[in-house]
Amino acid sequence: MRIAVLGTGMVGQSLAGGLAERGHEVVVGTRDPATSLARTDPGGFGTWAGTHPAVGVARFAEATVDADLVVNALPGEASVAGVGAATVADGTIVLDVANPLDAGHGMPPTLFVANTDSLAEQLQRTFPALRVVKSLNTMTAPLMVTPRELADGDFSTFVCGDDDEAKALVTGLLTDLGHRDVIDLGDITAARGVEAMMLVWLRLWGVVGSARFTYKIVR
């Protein structure tokens, strides 16, 4: 598939690298490629891009041209504007992995949208011609693309969205990456639940002492 990954942070880097390794044609979309590529500190996008020559880098709106899938790996608060700037073609499937973290209000962290609405719903409402699928936001970025590296993948991965074809495509992609238990929670309003799991995730991060954990539904 041709995949545009919006976002140059750790999540965008992990997803772009992991998807390219699986043989997909990947372009990272960013507001200003020159600025992103100039970040050559450890973890900076320029550093990462230098070791991933197969992954393209382009402005938002160029990255999404002819994309079979657009991944929203932007920070939560930048997601609606970023997807808007990317002028994604009608009908395109958008995999939203972002969390609506409210970074500005100290500890404990809260969400800027919750309970009766969600970031995924905001995206779907703002761009009704797109097909938004929420997934992967309940785990740290490396686990998204290399799930077998934690307990041989013995955990659960959630998808939700209003379009069954879009969920099937995302589920296929996840299965190909090694996700063993992909659970379809239903329509896009289920994102309220999986986004709110971030509130527990952030607590567990401190307790576990590492981000290498996630949820399994035992049944």
Add this chain to the structure above:
Amino acid sequence: MRIAVLGTGMVGQSLAGGLAERGHEVVVGTRDPATSLARTDPGGFGTWAGTHPAVGVARFAEATVDADLVVNALPGEASVAGVGAATVADGTIVLDVANPLDAGHGMPPTLFVANTDSLAEQLQRTFPALRVVKSLNTMTAPLMVTPRELADGDFSTFVCGDDDEAKALVTGLLTDLGHRDVIDLGDITAARGVEAMMLVWLRLWGVVGSARFTYKIVR
């Protein structure tokens, strides 16, 4: 221990029965014992009480006299009023297992408090002399007291609260019931996260086709 369980519904019945079976002295607290005992339909409290003669039944304020532990198994929206009516003695440990479900607004269900506050925090704020511990709200009532009946107990059970001694007592009780992985998430504000997990739980209920499931933190 002497334990008062507030609430005569399925959760109160399960907890009262399970705790009595472990040898605790259990009294169920209710607004009006006569009315509760008159419910002799299947699942009704009167029916259940008839088969559990070792469990006492009393008015809220009588049930909590000399209690070492008070369990809030009331519906979320009745919890603050119920604990208030129970006139619980200062310093008592209150195990809050309730969920703040907003039953009045149709599907999908939402919470009447979320994100920046929680039911457990409302209880702790309203009754600052009590020691509130949130736990067990992430699983169906039978699993609370017989955890080994699902995957031999191979799942996680969360506790949070502001008082370490109270959390230690609850953790000991849970371990005695068979909970294998009790995770202390920190202070009472962590209840925001575990209460919000109900939003996912309700979706999973439909997907799994049974309430016999819960969360494991894979790490």
